[in-house]
Amino acid sequence: MTVKLGRYLAALTIAVPLSGACAQPRSGISVTIDTSAAEAVLKAVTGDLTDAESLARTALELPGIQAMIAKEHRYVPAASADSFIAAVLATVNGRGGEPFALREIRDNPAQVRTLLANLTSRKTELSGRLTDRLGMYAPRGLTLHTTLAVVLGSHQNGWVPDQKTPVFYIDAGFQSGDADALIAVAAHELFHVVQGAVQPDWSAALAASTSSSPEMREMHNVHAALLNLVIEGMADYVGDPRALPGDGSGIERARREYTRNLARSSESFALFDTIIYRLYRDPDAPLESLLNIGFGGSWEQTGYYVGFAMASAIERYVGRERLQELVASPPEDFVLEYVAVERRAADRNLMRPAASSVEAASASRRSLSAHGTPAR
Numbered sequence: 001m002t003v004k005l006g007r008y009l010a011a012l013t014i015a016v017p018l019s020g021a022c023a024q025p026r027s028g029i030s031v032t033i034d035t036s037a038a039e040a041v042l043k044a045v046t047g048d049l050t051d052a053e054s055l056a057r058t059a060l061e062l063p064g065i066q067a068m069i070a071k072e073h074r075y076v077p078a079a080s081a082d083s084f085i086a087a088v089l090a091t092v093n094g095r096g097g098e099p100f101a102l103r104e105i106r107d108n109p110a111q112v113r114t115l116l117a118n119l120t121s122r123k124t125e126l127s128g129r130l131t132d133r134l135g136m137y138a139p140r141g142l143t144l145h146t147t148l149a150v151v152l153g154s155h156q157n158g159w160v161p162d163q164k165t166p167v168f169y170i171d172a173g174f175q176s177g178d179a180d181a182l183i184a185v186a187a188h189e190l191f192h193v194v195q196g197a198v199q200p201d202w203s204a205a206l207a208a209s210t211s212s213s214p215e216m217r218e219m220h221n222v223h224a225a226l227l228n229l230v231i232e233g234m235a236d237y238v239g240d241p242r243a244l245p246g247d248g249s250g251i252e253r254a255r256r257e258y259t260r261n262l263a264r265s266s267e268s269f270a271l272f273d274t275i276i277y278r279l280y281r282d283p284d285a286p287l288e289s290l291l292n293i294g295f296g297g298s299w300e301q302t303g304y305y306v307g308f309a310m311a312s313a314i315e316r317y318v319g320r321e322r323l324q325e326l327v328a329s330p331p332e333d334f335v336l337e338y339v340a341v342e343r344r345a346a347d348r349n350l351m352r353p354a355a356s357s358v359e360a361a362s363a364s365r366r367s368l369s370a371h372g373t374p375a376r
Ligand SMILES: [Zn+2]
Pocket: 188, 189, 192, 231, 232, 235
């Protein structure tokens, strides 16, 4: 199904006046940086034992803390409101802060304190950097007022809990005290908010197929892998720390990580081709495991860099406007656009996807056109 952008715009444009804390949008996108949740956690874990419980309870009232606990709970079942209060008390008492990442904040609060002070004093500059960067790649005409909620104490770097809610979260404990590194991660997550706004529901597309037809299961699985590729690859492209300013240790480390991963594109493309080959030919292929191998953090998310390389080539050889259009298009269109670019460009640096991957993407596109919706 080709997503018609205009249909979504009315629902997405939130007709409220911008408050003073909200940066004036240079694109149609604005970002409000809210550090209150991280500050509340910092205050609770670095204070005295007499105040710890009341400060922890005050923190718990903030939506950012509730969202942080909900995210942790998905990976660590012990994470809850009660265990958060117990963890704050244990941390202040000099014991471990599990299941939350609180101990290191108590032991070394200076980095996070500096980071939060920077985010506050440079709020206009940093939110402007995000809106400028996102304005380059978001679909034209999109208006979106978003909130970057800075949290603390989780084991997650950044996330977007709900595809259609323009709020995203970054944990301040992951950035080596470097505000520029946090903004690069924020550009990646903010792009997910943009993609989520203009794309159809992707939770069903990424879940296991419910079809009894082997062919439909194969088509569902191929579509899921291509969707994962585009979502993460384009977000990594927009959040490329090498295209963003800063010279702190956090952003320098992120740049090295990108360079290291892009240097092994031939292996990353080969792995991607192998995953698509299996999904296209085996209706009983384990989708979740294969997506994890291709895109999961424990497998170094090599698929992100395959999508990055494709986005980079499309911008270079077709233009940024085409890349902007593809944000709202089916993922098959993005992959097939890259296939066409690679064939035309005569650029030895571009990786050639396997013929079986091209066949799978084309079949998935035909299935989409025939049914008007991704295979379930
Ligand atoms: Zn992502």
